[in-house]
Amino acid sequence: MDSQDELSLGERIQAIRESRGLSRPQLAQLCGRGPDWLKKIESGERELDSYTLLLRLAAALQIADLSVLTGTREGPAQPVPLGRLAHPGMPDVWAAVMNRALARPTRPSAPADPALLQGRADQSWALWHKSKYNRSEVGALLPDLIRDGEAAVRSLNGGQRRQALVALSDIYRLTGQATAYIAPAELAWVVADRALAAAQDADQPAAIAAAAWNMGNILRETAYPEEALRVVNEAADLIRPHLDEAPDDWRGIYGALQLHAAVTVAREAREGDAWRYWDKGDQVAKSLPANYVHPSTVFGRANVDFHAVSVATDLRKAQKAIGLADDLDPDVMPSRERRARLWVEVARGHLQRGDRTAALHVMKMAREIAAETVSYTPSARHAVAELWRSAPRAMRKEAGELAASVGILTV
Incomplete structure (x- = not known):
């Protein structure tokens, strides 16, 4: 690609696609989109501003480093994940979801109480919104919650079973939130489907x-x-x-x-x-x-x-986004996770306007509010990586420290 550094993103995608022997419909299908969408991307008629789709394109083109696709050679390496971001709590959650018992328990150790199960689910949701390290803390609770919810549904009947199904649906919804971007795709779909199936069964x-x-x-x-x-x-x-x-x-x-x-x-x-x-x-x-x-x-x-x-x-109405944010009091939002995501959105708006100083300031605020929200959310990581790549010399060290703190390689 050294001879193609002046190409646009769309031209670079087309060149790599053709070098891989892929037709436009084939590559578009791998990305879950239609060939007309890809044609507009390659021609420059449409911007590709979705980080998720950019990663999907890179993976489909068998590119290990995203910078090969984007043409940004300076700054941190941008590895294209073959799976998802790693988190130490993921194996236990995977085991609880995928190793579900098939047989109905004949003699449960204690009568299942759907109200107690719902209370535990509600408390775990509250922890998700209050904790700075919500993925780790909620992830530690999920394996037992999943197993107890499944056991309750299998052991109860009638109205109590329907109550347990609602609680189980809530538990699987929380599992989906807590494992977003760290769960393998198959687990994400299983969890979402089980949440919906349990709710429908409860009617x-x-x-x-x-x-x-x-x-x-x-x-x-x-x-x-x-x-x-x-x-x-x-x-x-x-x-x-x-x-x-x-x-x-x-x-x-x-x-x-x-x-x-x-x-x-x-x-x-x-x-x-x-x-x-x-x-x-x-x-x-x-x-x-x-x-x-x-x-x-x-x-x-x-x-x-x-x-x-x-x-x-x-x-991409950056001026409007920042003006709206200026009128907000973030502290009225009880969710740390949601407050952090607000600041990520504000940082994206500043980056769209080219104001890297302001973007760096609010991204640091976002990480201070909810560290794991920034570390495990693609839009936040993309903003941090962009800050590192484009930071002026005076901000280089600070931007690098932020990038390293969220797990982005800066060497």
Whole structure:
């Protein structure tokens, strides 16, 4: 590639694709997209600003270092993961999910209590949002939670079994959150499917909607935005007839589905649709108590406002995103994980404007709030790597320290 340093990203993708003997439809299929999408990327008609898709393209082209594809030779090495980011808690979670007992227990050691199981699931969700090291701390609890949830469902009947199924769905949703970007793809899909299947077996609309929100996350992050949007819209249609007399948490998950759709279409550059979905979420938040926060999705007034920043950033409206962020009080958000992701979005906006000093400052804030959110989220890692590559000499040491702290190679 030394002779092709002046090529655009799209031209470089085309050159490597042709050198690998791949047709455009073949490469597009490996990325889960259509040939027209790839044609627009290669011609420069469409920007490739999704880090997930960039990694998928690199892996499909059998490139071990992302900089070969992007043409950025300076700065840290950017290895293309063959699997996912490594985390020490992953093997135990994998064993709990994949080694599920097949036989119904004949004599359980103690009667299963679905209310107790639900309480443990709720406490674990609360820990996810409160802990600076949420993946590690929640990941340590998940293996026992998964096994106990499965045992409860197999040992109970009737209404108690349905309660246990709702709790098990919540546990698998949390497993999906805690293992995002560190779980092998097959586990991510198994977990999302089990969360949805348990909720459907319980026949509880709010649980089904919450599991669909989780499934939408998996679909969107694996480059299936159309399917993600379909799933969350179907879930919204399912729960909408119940909203007038439903508990607040039912409306909370309905609002979370609207925000999910807003971000999904914003990443596809559908500006009008993105703000229409955001407006629907905004209206739901206005119908709820001012201090309402959904226990798992943290939907509420603050999260709606945070999502406005995310939508603007994904639409590459950096000035608007930063202006919206300037009017926010991050401390009203009880979730560390969500506060950290807000600052990641703000950093992305500063990078879009070329303000590396501000981007470095807020990325350091994000890591201080929730270290593992930054270390294990691709958009955050991409922002940190970009900061390291583009940092001026005066910021080089500081940017390198940040990159090293989140596990990005800087030598």
